[in-house]
Amino acid sequence: MSHLPPSPAWPDPVATDPRLMGWMQGSPPPPDKLVRFADGSRMRFPMSRWAFSHMREFLPTAAIARGEEPPPALPRRPQPLDKVESTTMHGERLTWPQALLRTYFDGVVVLHRGAVVHEDYFGEGAPRREHALFSVTKSFVGLLAAMLVHEGALDETAPVPALVPELAGSAYGDATVREVMDMRIGVDYTEDYTDPAASIWAFSRAGGMLPEPPGYTGPHSLAEYMVTVRKQGEHGPAFAYKTINTQVLSWVVERAAGRRLADLLSARIWVPMGAECDASMSIDSHGAAFGGGGMSATVRDLARFGEWLRTGGVPAPVLADLRRGGDRAAFARAEMFRATLPGWSYRSMWWVSPEGVLMARGIHGQSLYIDFDAEVVIARTASHPAASNVFNDPVTLPAFGAMARALCA
Amino acid sequence: MSHLPPSPAWPDPVATDPRLMGWMQGSPPPPDKLVRFADGSRMRFPMSRWAFSHMREFLPTAAIARGEEPPPALPRRPQPLDKVESTTMHGERLTWPQALLRTYFDGVVVLHRGAVVHEDYFGEGAPRREHALFSVTKSFVGLLAAMLVHEGALDETAPVPALVPELAGSAYGDATVREVMDMRIGVDYTEDYTDPAASIWAFSRAGGMLPEPPGYTGPHSLAEYMVTVRKQGEHGPAFAYKTINTQVLSWVVERAAGRRLADLLSARIWVPMGAECDASMSIDSHGAAFGGGGMSATVRDLARFGEWLRTGGVPAPVLADLRRGGDRAAFARAEMFRATLPGWSYRSMWWVSPEGVLMARGIHGQSLYIDFDAEVVIARTASHPAASNVFNDPVTLPAFGAMARALCA
Numbered sequence: 001m002s003h004l005p006p007s008p009a010w011p012d013p014v015a016t017d018p019r020l021m022g023w024m025q026g027s028p029p030p031p032d033k034l035v036r037f038a039d040g041s042r043m044r045f046p047m048s049r050w051a052f053s054h055m056r057e058f059l060p061t062a063a064i065a066r067g068e069e070p071p072p073a074l075p076r077r078p079q080p081l082d083k084v085e086s087t088t089m090h091g092e093r094l095t096w097p098q099a100l101l102r103t104y105f106d107g108v109v110v111l112h113r114g115a116v117v118h119e120d121y122f123g124e125g126a127p128r129r130e131h132a133l134f135s136v137t138k139s140f141v142g143l144l145a146a147m148l149v150h151e152g153a154l155d156e157t158a159p160v161p162a163l164v165p166e167l168a169g170s171a172y173g174d175a176t177v178r179e180v181m182d183m184r185i186g187v188d189y190t191e192d193y194t195d196p197a198a199s200i201w202a203f204s205r206a207g208g209m210l211p212e213p214p215g216y217t218g219p220h221s222l223a224e225y226m227v228t229v230r231k232q233g234e235h236g237p238a239f240a241y242k243t244i245n246t247q248v249l250s251w252v253v254e255r256a257a258g259r260r261l262a263d264l265l266s267a268r269i270w271v272p273m274g275a276e277c278d279a280s281m282s283i284d285s286h287g288a289a290f291g292g293g294g295m296s297a298t299v300r301d302l303a304r305f306g307e308w309l310r311t312g313g314v315p316a317p318v319l320a321d322l323r324r325g326g327d328r329a330a331f332a333r334a335e336m337f338r339a340t341l342p343g344w345s346y347r348s349m350w351w352v353s354p355e356g357v358l359m360a361r362g363i364h365g366q367s368l369y370i371d372f373d374a375e376v377v378i379a380r381t382a383s384h385p386a387a388s389n390v391f392n393d394p395v396t397l398p399a400f401g402a403m404a405r406a407l408c409a
Numbered sequence: 410m411s412h413l414p415p416s417p418a419w420p421d422p423v424a425t426d427p428r429l430m431g432w433m434q435g436s437p438p439p440p441d442k443l444v445r446f447a448d449g450s451r452m453r454f455p456m457s458r459w460a461f462s463h464m465r466e467f468l469p470t471a472a473i474a475r476g477e478e479p480p481p482a483l484p485r486r487p488q489p490l491d492k493v494e495s496t497t498m499h500g501e502r503l504t505w506p507q508a509l510l511r512t513y514f515d516g517v518v519v520l521h522r523g524a525v526v527h528e529d530y531f532g533e534g535a536p537r538r539e540h541a542l543f544s545v546t547k548s549f550v551g552l553l554a555a556m557l558v559h560e561g562a563l564d565e566t567a568p569v570p571a572l573v574p575e576l577a578g579s580a581y582g583d584a585t586v587r588e589v590m591d592m593r594i595g596v597d598y599t600e601d602y603t604d605p606a607a608s609i610w611a612f613s614r615a616g617g618m619l620p621e622p623p624g625y626t627g628p629h630s631l632a633e634y635m636v637t638v639r640k641q642g643e644h645g646p647a648f649a650y651k652t653i654n655t656q657v658l659s660w661v662v663e664r665a666a667g668r669r670l671a672d673l674l675s676a677r678i679w680v681p682m683g684a685e686c687d688a689s690m691s692i693d694s695h696g697a698a699f700g701g702g703g704m705s706a707t708v709r710d711l712a713r714f715g716e717w718l719r720t721g722g723v724p725a726p727v728l729a730d731l732r733r734g735g736d737r738a739a740f741a742r743a744e745m746f747r748a749t750l751p752g753w754s755y756r757s758m759w760w761v762s763p764e765g766v767l768m769a770r771g772i773h774g775q776s777l778y779i780d781f782d783a784e785v786v787i788a789r790t791a792s793h794p795a796a797s798n799v800f801n802d803p804v805t806l807p808a809f810g811a812m813a814r815a816l817c818a
Contacts, residue, residue: 027663028632028695037469038629038694057469057692060446065537070479128474220447223437254436278687283466285447286437 004339004394007090010385013101016046018123023050038211045385052132052364052383053106053124055296056280059209062262062289064279064297067271074304077115079407086402089340089394099399103365103392104384106131107299111307111377112407119300123383128277130296131381134362137281137295138246140265140305142349143314143322144253145181147268150318154256156181160248163255166223171231172248179235180249181348182326186233189244193363193387199229203244207284209294221286222247239330239346241337243292246349250291261289273308275301293362299381306370306377309358323372325352340393363387367396374404413748413803416499419794422510425455427532432459447620454794461541461773461792462515462533464705465689468618471671471698473688473706476680483713486524488816495811498749498803508808512774512801513793515540516708520716520786521816528709532792537686539705540790543771546690546704547655549674549714551758552723552731553662554590556677559727563665565590569657572664575632580640581657588644589658590757591735595642598653602772602796608638612653616693618703630695631656648739648755650746652701655758659700670698682717684710702771708790715779715786718767732781734761749802772796776805783813 022033023046035047037058042051051058084096096118100108106125110118125131148154154163156178161168163177171187172180179185189199204210206218206225219225226248250261257264262281270279279301282294297305309319325345332338343354351359360368365382378400384392431442432455444456446467451460460467493505505527509517515534519527534540557563563572565587570577572586580596581589588594598608613619615627615634628634635657659670666673671690679688688710691703706714718728734754741747752763760768769777774791787809793801 024696027660027669028630028697034695036694054471056465056689057471057696060466060468061470062463062466063539068537128477130472221437251436260436280465285445286443287433287466288437 004089005390007391007394011046013104013122016049016104018046018050021046021049023047024054040210045383048364049104049106049123049383052381053126053129055132055282056130059282060285061280061294061296062260062283062287063266064262064270064281064295065266066275066278069274071276071304072274074111074300075115077112077117079117081110081118081403081406084403084406086398088398094395094399096399096403099395100380102395103380103382103399105365105380105382107379107381109299109303109379110403110407111303113375114307114311116303117407125299125381127300128298130277130280130298131366132362132364133295133297133302133366133381134293134364135243135246136302136360136362136366136368137291137293138243138349139360139368140269140295141246141250141253141261141291142181143309143318144257144264144268145177145249146318146321146348147314148253148256149177150315154252160252163252164248166227167248167251170227171229172226173231175235177249177252180245180252183239183241183245183346183349184236184327184330185240185242185245186231186235186238187240187242187244188230188232189242191242200243203247207288207290209282209290221284222288222290223251223286226251237330239327239334241334241346246292247290249349250289253291260287261291265295269305269308269313270301273305273313275304277301299379302368302381303377303379306368306379310370310372310375310377322347322350322358323352323356325356328354336388336390340390340397361389363389365389365392365396367400369400369404371404374408376404376407378403413498414799416800416803420455422513425458425513427455427459430455430458432456433463449619454792457773458513458515458532458792461790462535462538464541464691465539468691469694470689470691470703470705471669471696472675473671473679473690473704474675475684475687478683480685480713481683483520483709484524486521486526488526490519490527490812490815493811493815495807497807503804503808505808505812508804509789511804512789512791512808514774514789514791516788516790518708518712518788519812519816520712522784523716523720525712526816534708534790536709537707539686539689539707540775541771542704542706542711542775542790543702543773544652544655545711545769545771545775545777546700546702547652547758548769548777549678549704550655550659550662550670550700551590552718552727553666553673553677554586554658555727555730555757556723557662557665558586559724563661569661572661573657575636576657576660579636580638581635582640584644586658586661589654589661592648592650592654592755592758593645593736593739594649594651594654595640595644595647596649596651596653597639597641598651600651609652612656616697616699618691618699630693631697631699632660632695635660646739648736648743650743650755655701656699658758659698662700669696670700674704678714678717678722679710682714682722684713686710708788711777711790712786712788715777715788719779719781719784719786731756731759731767732761732765734765737763745797745799749799749806770798772798774798774801774805776809778809778813780809780813783817785813785816787812
């Protein structure tokens with residue numbers, strides 16, 4: 001725990017309830033209550049507490065369509081879980097509701113053996129309102145890739161340019177599909193959300209997720225950006241978590257399957273799992289899905305997805321490979337994660353605990369937690385002020401673990 | 410029929426099938442197959458044949474949410490209707506399928522006594538894929554206004570500034586709500602889609618439906634545009650069909666109901682009618698709905714809406730008032746419509762035939778046709794090359810009439 005960053009004094013979660021603050025209330029909202037794309041306010045706390053529940057109102061999106069059949073029933077066995085307690089990595093004792101508030105949750109669904117034992121919302125969170133999933137999206141893309149590999153439709157040992165010749169001159173020219181799937185890529189691309197010069201911002205501008213500054217002459221699509229990135233170091237040895245890798249994998253997956261990512265997600269996951277609502281995927285100005293982080297979905301559907309995965313939604317070898325995890329030594333060398341995720345690893349865009357718990361994780365606290373032994377799935381959407389999960393993990397991970405233990409006790 | 414414009418030689422509807430033409434196929438699509446927002450191609454034929462089925466991929470949208478319950482069953486009684494014939498206003502004999510193709514249909518659902526007797530799709534049209542409704546949206550807004558008037562929540566005799574003080578200095582400063590509902594407004598605003606200088610383009614740029622040209626200094630929201638329009642002539646005497654009137658009515662309705670338009674459409678129409686899919690509403694950069702024409706919905710849900718209206722979805726006096734229609738003499742003086750809609754009128758944003766048929770109509774052929782006597786509802790989405798319905802009405806209206814007669818024969 002020695003590398004754990006100190007916990008700053010965060011704003012009050014209750015006082016930043018977007019309903020209380022009045023974001024986007026009024027017709028039209030007064031200027032000081034507007035949340036906009038053009039001024040970047042949608043990504044800034046506390047405006048983000050409204051925006052993350054309304055991402056399609058800022059960006060072009062493609063539908064990830066549910067099927068025509070009614071969704072399978074989700075039985076409800078509410079349990080008195082408010083007294084479940086956990087100890088944060090900073091040593092504080094919190095009840096489950098306190099831990100949720102402390103991590104600025106917008107929605108939470110806990111399933112035990114397929115039944116909803118707890119469901120709650122805060123602020124703009126609502127049962128049928130989708131919420132930004134950010135990098136939880138990556139785990140969907142990684143799962144699609146793993147399914148295609150299992151089916152023989154994608155060769156994980158192939159070099160990326162075998163599928164995407166456009167990337168031959170880029171950092172990915174000599175990378176294998178598997179190296180991309182596991183984020184073992186040496187690429188000159190940075191993703192520190194606190195650094196205004198980080199590559200993620202140029203990537204985001206190219207993808208239309210940020211407004212173009214006046215006189216902008218950079219790339220106008222994700223593909224145009226991806227072909228420009230250069231190699232730095234070697235592929236293979238290091239685990240380096242970078243959104244561009246998933247964007248490259250999305251391109252690979254689309255080429256392997258011959259379909260647009262949103263359609264593929266619909267056909268291979270959203271329809272088979274019996275989603276209640278359509279989800280959405282933000283797209284760039286050329287129609288390419290932001291596979292690195294562009295999904296929004298309801299927290300209920302996120303939980304359904306976890307339950308589907310837990311109970312045989314994908315072939316057993318695909319799931320077993322995920323749960324075995326990736327290279328723990330490589331993961332442990334990644335400064336950013338070793339403090340809060342000791343013993344974890346990363347495989348096919350999933351986070352894997354030493355005990356085989358699977359997590360999908362997105363900035364600002366988006367989480368899907370699948371504990372196979374406890375038969376527990378926890379989906380939580382959030383609008384934490386900090387992008388990096390290193391600031392909510394000290395509360396989140398002990399709370400999720402305590403909840404799983406309480407349910408299987 | 411003497412004022413009927415000649416029928417130009419239109420492109421071949423089958424050869425402009427967007428699947429054949431390959432729009433947006435490939436990852437990413439090659440440059441000559443891209444349909445984009447920035448270059449305006451989404452609104453140009455034949456790219457529009459792809460784009461109208463994918464509007465949310467170009468624009469920010471708010472969800473119009475369906476309810477949690479499964480949609481009521483829509484019984485199917487398919488009938489051999491392919492031989493139903495009609496004579497166009499230009500004297501040509503066409504079968505039902507020929508008339509559909511000739512009007513560049515993308516989807517069609519025909520209900521008789523609540524059962525689906527015909528359903529078909531073309532090109533990018535699909536049962537669960539929403540399609541741009543354009544000014545069909547106006548009839549939804551007009552219906553909401555009429556419902557609020559009936560409930561006493563909106564005074565149709567009130568001057569617009571009583572609800573929207575911001576409009577006191579505009580053309581609407583001395584207009585009543587009812588004059589707006591019936592498009593009896595004298596306003597310096599033009600809407601000829603073939604005139605590049607028409608006001609509709611400045612309105613669209615303000616609303617974010619068109620890209621801002623470099624150095625743009627105009628209004629950045631629909632509200633900012635609306636306050637600038639000036640009076641021209643008098644309110645009351647003339648019927649003048651202008652999208653800005655519905656945009657003003659949307660503002661009035663939001664203020665009267667105290668809710669955002671998309672939420673109001675959901676709560677008052679989409680949930681009660683038992684929609685199968687969410688619909689979407691394009692919004693401006695300040696989150697305001699484009700009530701003048703921003704909805705997309707599936708053609709099935711459009712048909713369900715017609716059936717709900719036909720069978721008591723709204724209070725009987727509201728429906729009776731619509732069906733009585735508006736001022737036929739005023740309507741007959743409107744050059745644009747008298748050739749194809751003789752004897753019709755306009756009431757609360759609905760088009761009303763001399764026989765009490767109700768229509769909701771949008772550019773490029775979007776249509777909802779409700780024939781109460783025949784107990785027939787026809788919903789059709791389309792991507793006709795011409796914006797103005799004067800070019801498809803000569804085929805559409807005889808075909809719809811023949812279908813209704815055939816079904817109740």
